[in-house]
Every structure is written in C-alpha cells, then in structure tokens.
Amino acid sequence: MGFELTKEYIDQVCSAVEQKDRQWLDENIFDLHDADIAAVISELNTEDAYKLYRLLTEDRQGDVLMELDDDARDLIIKKYSSKEIAEQLENMESDDAADLIGDLPQKQIEEVLSHITDDEAAGDIVDLLKYDEDTAGGLMQKEFIKAKLEWPVNRCIVELRRQAEEVEKVFTIYVVDDEDKLVGFLSLKRLLFASPSTKIEDLYQSKNLISVKTSDDDEDVARVMEKYDLVSVPVVDLQNKLVGRITIDDVVDVIKEEADKDFQLASGISENIESSASVWRISRARMPWLLIGLLGGILGAQVISGFEGGIHEIPALAFFIPLITAMGGNVGVQSSAIVVQSLARGNDQFGSIFKKIAKEALVAVVNGILLSIIIYGVAYVFDSITLGWVVSLSLFTVIMFAAVFGTLIPLLLDKYKIDPALATGPFITTLNDVLGLFIYLTIGMILYGI
Amino acid sequence: MGFELTKEYIDQVCSAVEQKDRQWLDENIFDLHDADIAAVISELNTEDAYKLYRLLTEDRQGDVLMELDDDARDLIIKKYSSKEIAEQLENMESDDAADLIGDLPQKQIEEVLSHITDDEAAGDIVDLLKYDEDTAGGLMQKEFIKAKLEWPVNRCIVELRRQAEEVEKVFTIYVVDDEDKLVGFLSLKRLLFASPSTKIEDLYQSKNLISVKTSDDDEDVARVMEKYDLVSVPVVDLQNKLVGRITIDDVVDVIKEEADKDFQLASGISENIESSASVWRISRARMPWLLIGLLGGILGAQVISGFEGGIHEIPALAFFIPLITAMGGNVGVQSSAIVVQSLARGNDQFGSIFKKIAKEALVAVVNGILLSIIIYGVAYVFDSITLGWVVSLSLFTVIMFAAVFGTLIPLLLDKYKIDPALATGPFITTLNDVLGLFIYLTIGMILYGI
Numbered sequence: 001m002g003f004e005l006t007k008e009y010i011d012q013v014c015s016a017v018e019q020k021d022r023q024w025l026d027e028n029i030f031d032l033h034d035a036d037i038a039a040v041i042s043e044l045n046t047e048d049a050y051k052l053y054r055l056l057t058e059d060r061q062g063d064v065l066m067e068l069d070d071d072a073r074d075l076i077i078k079k080y081s082s083k084e085i086a087e088q089l090e091n092m093e094s095d096d097a098a099d100l101i102g103d104l105p106q107k108q109i110e111e112v113l114s115h116i117t118d119d120e121a122a123g124d125i126v127d128l129l130k131y132d133e134d135t136a137g138g139l140m141q142k143e144f145i146k147a148k149l150e151w152p153v154n155r156c157i158v159e160l161r162r163q164a165e166e167v168e169k170v171f172t173i174y175v176v177d178d179e180d181k182l183v184g185f186l187s188l189k190r191l192l193f194a195s196p197s198t199k200i201e202d203l204y205q206s207k208n209l210i211s212v213k214t215s216d217d218d219e220d221v222a223r224v225m226e227k228y229d230l231v232s233v234p235v236v237d238l239q240n241k242l243v244g245r246i247t248i249d250d251v252v253d254v255i256k257e258e259a260d261k262d263f264q265l266a267s268g269i270s271e272n273i274e275s276s277a278s279v280w281r282i283s284r285a286r287m288p289w290l291l292i293g294l295l296g297g298i299l300g301a302q303v304i305s306g307f308e309g310g311i312h313e314i315p316a317l318a319f320f321i322p323l324i325t326a327m328g329g330n331v332g333v334q335s336s337a338i339v340v341q342s343l344a345r346g347n348d349q350f351g352s353i354f355k356k357i358a359k360e361a362l363v364a365v366v367n368g369i370l371l372s373i374i375i376y377g378v379a380y381v382f383d384s385i386t387l388g389w390v391v392s393l394s395l396f397t398v399i400m401f402a403a404v405f406g407t408l409i410p411l412l413l414d415k416y417k418i419d420p421a422l423a424t425g426p427f428i429t430t431l432n433d434v435l436g437l438f439i440y441l442t443i444g445m446i447l448y449g450i
Numbered sequence: 451m452g453f454e455l456t457k458e459y460i461d462q463v464c465s466a467v468e469q470k471d472r473q474w475l476d477e478n479i480f481d482l483h484d485a486d487i488a489a490v491i492s493e494l495n496t497e498d499a500y501k502l503y504r505l506l507t508e509d510r511q512g513d514v515l516m517e518l519d520d521d522a523r524d525l526i527i528k529k530y531s532s533k534e535i536a537e538q539l540e541n542m543e544s545d546d547a548a549d550l551i552g553d554l555p556q557k558q559i560e561e562v563l564s565h566i567t568d569d570e571a572a573g574d575i576v577d578l579l580k581y582d583e584d585t586a587g588g589l590m591q592k593e594f595i596k597a598k599l600e601w602p603v604n605r606c607i608v609e610l611r612r613q614a615e616e617v618e619k620v621f622t623i624y625v626v627d628d629e630d631k632l633v634g635f636l637s638l639k640r641l642l643f644a645s646p647s648t649k650i651e652d653l654y655q656s657k658n659l660i661s662v663k664t665s666d667d668d669e670d671v672a673r674v675m676e677k678y679d680l681v682s683v684p685v686v687d688l689q690n691k692l693v694g695r696i697t698i699d700d701v702v703d704v705i706k707e708e709a710d711k712d713f714q715l716a717s718g719i720s721e722n723i724e725s726s727a728s729v730w731r732i733s734r735a736r737m738p739w740l741l742i743g744l745l746g747g748i749l750g751a752q753v754i755s756g757f758e759g760g761i762h763e764i765p766a767l768a769f770f771i772p773l774i775t776a777m778g779g780n781v782g783v784q785s786s787a788i789v790v791q792s793l794a795r796g797n798d799q800f801g802s803i804f805k806k807i808a809k810e811a812l813v814a815v816v817n818g819i820l821l822s823i824i825i826y827g828v829a830y831v832f833d834s835i836t837l838g839w840v841v842s843l844s845l846f847t848v849i850m851f852a853a854v855f856g857t858l859i860p861l862l863l864d865k866y867k868i869d870p871a872l873a874t875g876p877f878i879t880t881l882n883d884v885l886g887l888f889i890y891l892t893i894g895m896i897l898y899g900i
Binding site: 031033035157160161164169170171187188189191192193207208210226227228229231248249252255256259260262263264266267268269279280282283286287289290291293294296297298300301304305308311312315316318319320321322323324325326327329330331333334336337338340341359362363366367370371374375378379382383424426429430433437 | 481483485607610611614619620621637638639641642643657658660676677678679681698699702705706709710712713714716717718719729730732733736737739740741743744746747748750751754755758761762765766768769770771772773774775776777779780781783784786787788790791809812813816817820821824825828829832874876879880883887
C-alpha cells in the first residue's frame, strides 16, 4: 500500500543529504517511486530539497519534478539556467513540459525552447502552449500511437515499436485516414491477437468512437471520460484531424480541482488557493464574501432599527434574532447544496424547476413544523406564550422562504451561466438573514399589537 | 463530443417505444453507446423505460443496466424473476454483478446464484459479496490477466488470449509465483515487443510494484491510484495472493462520491442522498444539523436574555446582532474549509498545527482590521461614536476567535478520526454565533458603562 513518511525518516534523509551519504540515499530513497521521492522533497527545507534533487539521475529529475506541487517546483526551476531547463524538458512528456514552462516569462520560454535539440519535441511544446490551460488542448499530450487504415498488422507493430518508445502508457491505438483525420480506434489487445497480414481497416472499430475537440472545456472532457469510462480520449482539431490525446490521470486532477473549487465557493472563498499561499493572497480571496456578509449585516441593522420602538418595549424580541437568522441560513444552504450537486452532475436536463421547488417546499414543511413545535415550547418557557407564537410562526415562515430561495437561486445562476456553487455560500445566508429578520420582527409587532 | 439529449428526441423515443417502431429505434438508439442509452432510459417514465430496456439485445441489457443510476436500476430489477436476473449477471463483470445483487434480500441472492450456470462466475460473485463495499475488496473485480514467472512469452500470449475473452479492458498483466503470490507486473506493450521464447521472469518488472489489500479503505485506494497515476491496481489478500484488480473508472466514482459527501457535510446534510430520494429521507438527513442550529439559537437567546437590561436601555445594541453572528460564521467557515481540504489531500503530515493557526490568525488580523474600519464608520453614521467602537471592536475580536476555532476544530476532529468536513457546516457557525454574541454584548456593556 505504497509508502509512509515518518518524522524519523525525514530526519535521516536530512542528515544523509547534508553529509552527501550517497550509499544511504541509494538504498533508502533512489529506488522509491517518483511520487514518493517528490513527497520526501516536499518535506525538506528549500536548501536540502534542492541538494537531494540534484543527486537524482538526470532522466529521473524531470519525472520527480512533475510530481512536486507547484510551489516546490517553482523553487527548483528558479535555480536553473534556461539551458538546464531545456535538458529537463527533453525527458518529459509534451504536456508536462508545456505546463512546466508555461508560467515562465515569455523571454525565458523562447530561450529555453532555443536550447532544445530535438526539433519535433520543441515544436510539440510550442504547439501545446497555444491552448488555454482549461481546455482539452491545454490538457492533451502529443505522445500517442496512431495507425493508418491501409497498414497491415505487422507494419503497425513495427511502427508501434518505433512510436512507443516515447509513449509511456499505451492504452489504445488511434486509426487515421490519409488526411490524418480520426476514423476509429483499436485496442492493443485486439492487435496482439490479430494475424500479421490483416489490414487495420478490417480490424479497427469506428462504432462508439468518442473524441473531444481542442477547444472543449476541461470539465466537459472530464464528464465525457467519466460517462463513457474511458482511460484515454483522442483530441481532434476543427477539421477532425488527430492532434493529441488526454489520459485519465490528468482528468482525475481536473475532477479533484473542480470539486475543490465548488467546496471553496460554497465556503465563501473566491479563488482556488493552496493553504501554502501568502497571507495577502488568502486575505484577498476571502474578502469579497466577507464584504457581502458585512453588507447583509448592515441591511439587517437597518431592518432592526426600523423596529427600534418595538424592541425598546419588548426587549425579549431581541433574544431570538440569532436563532431566526441562523436557521434561515442553515435551511437555505441545505436546499441549495442539493441543487448545486445535481447541476454539477448534469443529470437534471429535464428535471422541471417547479417539481424541485415543490419537493423542497414539502421537506421544508415537514422540518418547519417539527422545529416550530420545539421552539414554541422553548420560547414559552423562556418568556411568554406570545413570544412562543411569534418565534414559532416566524421560524416556520423563514424556513419556507429559505428552502424556496435555496432552490431557486442556484437554478437561476446556472441559467445565466454563473457557477451555482456561489449560491451555497454566504450569498444565500446573507439574503435569508435580511429576509428572516423582517419576517420575524413584523410578526412580532403584529402579535404583540405594537 | 458524445451525444446530447433534447426534449424533442425524448418525445420521439417515447412514441417509437409505444408504437414498437423497431426500425426507428434501430437507427436512432440501438447503436448509441451504453451510457447514452442509459441516459435516454433515465428520462422516460417507468413503463416506457422498461419497454425500451426489454427491446435491447440480451447481452447489452446488462451493460446498459450498469450505466443506470441506482433508482432506475432497482425499478428494472424488481420486474425480473431470479432466473432472469441470473441471465443478466452472466453478461456482466464480476464486480458489477456483485453490486447489482448485493442489495437484494439474502433469500433472493441465493436463488439468483443457484440459477447461474457458470460455476466459476457464481463463485466469483459469492467471493466478492463477502467484502464491505467501502473497501478495496468491495471495489475489485475478479477479471484480470495473470501470468506465471516461468512461462515463456508465447505461452503467455496463448493464455492471455484465453483469459482476455472475459476481461474487457487489459492494461497490465500481473505476474505471480507458484503460490499465486503477486511478484510483479508486465505491460502489454512490453509483451508485444518481446521475442516469443523470452521467459516472463526475464521480462517482468517488480520495482515500483504497487498493490492494495482487500481490507484497505476505498478512499485510500483512490489516493494510491491518484498518487502513482495508475489506471489499474492489483488487489492481494493477507497472504499477498493476487485476488482481484481495481480499475480507474471505479475509482473515479469513489473520488466523486467522496467530494460530494464532503460538500454535503459542509452544507449540513448528514447522509449522502440523491435529490431523487423521498421527502422523509431528505427531511431526516437534514434534521441533525437543524437541531444543532436550533440549540445554538436557544443558547444565543440565553446569552442575550442575560443582557436584557442593557438592550432595554440601548435598543440600538440589537441592531448589529445579525452582523456579528453572520461574520463570525463566515470567517469560521472560510478558515475551516482550507484546513478540511488540506486534510483531505493528506498533504499536511508534518505541517505543524501552530504554524497553521498562526497563519490563519494573521489573515484574520488583516481582514479584521479592514472590516472593523468600515463598520466603525457605518455604526457611527447609524447611531453614535460609542456604537461605532462597540461594533468595530467586537467584530475584530469575533473574527479573530472565529479564525482560530475554524482552524482548530477540523484539526481536532481529524485527530479523533471524525470526518473534519463536519466542522465546516453548521457546527462552527453555531459555536461562533454563541461566542460572538457574548463578546459583542459584553463589550457593549463595558463601553456604554452599563
């Protein structure tokens, strides 16, 4: 089950690196998996991390580099000259290489590219840098195996052997016509069992051929691969020419990032930031929602001040203000979370909006009645029968409104192409706070006859 | 880019199914991908769905069945006799078959199994039913390709051809010794290029062999496959015997479910439920958090009632109650979200707790100062300089506390093996509400000299 890091182990690594104890490192680190070496490097201070990294053989440096997280990778890359970076790139797959240098200044990118000796590799990187990183083009790699329709199986195996040297993982062979247009695919398994003289055109499969376009959104690519259980998907350009492939491991990262982003949006964080980001970046990412919350609070103050006379007369009315606002927020967030998730799964194309709202309203009625009965008793014991009625009636009303808004707002946002996960956050809470206060105090004034 | 459902298309399908228009169905549905047919079936009413399903050829029925969501699948399975279910199972992979009948009553499971003619297949299903569905054993399938160390390549290809008939996707060949213990692996690519007389033992790879145990948690399996970029992973028993394999498509589902669960926990929903679940189930799943919120509200009422005299004297104090509770909640949720995500990624093994809290506190200081300055101005304009001081001082204090608790609580929960995503929900909001009220009103009493 892989490999576990311990504090002691990291301490040993530190001293071995500082004493340049090659033998210890050979025995204890260098035959680990790239991902494990990267995990070790992430735990070291910058100095030791860099030293350990330089002790790796050259062709492993690139692999380990790609397993590091962005911050650690940037630290190491900064210490390299353009020529050294170019050397690293030659041991990498094209998509990793493009990702690695994509964030460098334009001038340095050109310098690095001029040092790459393999023209084809350099061309692939230049090509990949053209695409937006959130698209299929930005996700794909140029390493894939393709076969032509008219090839016989033995020719295909010879070509495959040649191509396969640079393709780390072979899942599927893509079949193209004379113009390089994608026409089908062929599993390695099928090729293995075919007789050498069979032609590819008699062997390949064109039914159920799934491909994506370079301009497709990366989240759509993830949805397609997930839906059709694909481990790799071919990428075509506007003319249906085969230009790359995307493998599932890169898509798993997209799925994780998407889930993280939704979780953060729902928690009131507007940019996807690592917990290792700087204090300023973290502050900035959180500010927008806090300002919305502040505005909501100010509006709430405005509402309450409108009822100042009533509160002066019956101060007990103030007791249940936090209960009303909290419950409105909780119910709203619960309702919206369900809608946000169904929208994210994309399985509600025809689910009628009214059916959803009706169901949420029903759930709200059930929960509202139960909670109102409880709070009636509590407020009665606390103060008076009148307060019992005020709190329970308004709690019920607030729960109903919160449920309906919690359902409606994400649906509306989605309709206007805004990420509905926004709705689950402070947005709904804030709206329900203001509305809840108004309902509560109005019912209070009426029942107390003020 | 796959296939899009439209309202018109579904209407056409409905009438074709009702008129048994086989020709239209052949041309427009039956050569779609299984996943697309399942999507169409999900959009039909139960009657039509079942009719369309029965029109599929027998060997496709099983494949389409596995692409349906749980509810739709149960509806179809209910209409089948045990014998018919057994026939379906024979066209399925072992893990899908076990999933399908796992939820049936024990008696019916035995009946279904007795109707399966292939003894080996029945044995595989019985074996898989033993494992908990949240473990590697519950996720694995019995279809995989294995080779023995002493085989030459040509023997391996013959065996492979025999085994491969029942293994839909071949990624890696697992190599075992005489006792069936896993010793290494071999890529199909490597086998394809080897000379026929080479022995497997001279060809296979044992370095970087990653496997999981049947009892491993499914989320750990997902983490391992993600970390090492695997498309399939072998599963071994306690004696290291090879018993199954897990493919990435099943793990992608685990990753999605895990993300959904965290999102729901953070939104105050305690069970993973589909939006199609019954009103009662939805109500029940939401109740625990609403009760915690209610309890928080009651405690809040208790706190405020302790300051009843003060509010009677200065009703303006009540104005900013919602602001204080809302901001405490927002800041707390933001802080905890970041911690929950780092914990979920498992990349904070040595990240010291105090370092994290210090950083959150720093972010809180920055945001707290900014927001306090704004609210000072607002409260001053609203009412008085004194209220300005009360609100801004207490807002700053509440933000500091909320940030520290928001960081500490998920770390504590994680330490005691409770899912930290719990913390992001109403739990932290409620705690911060009560604490915030106390801080606000106390500062109010002091500054107003009551």
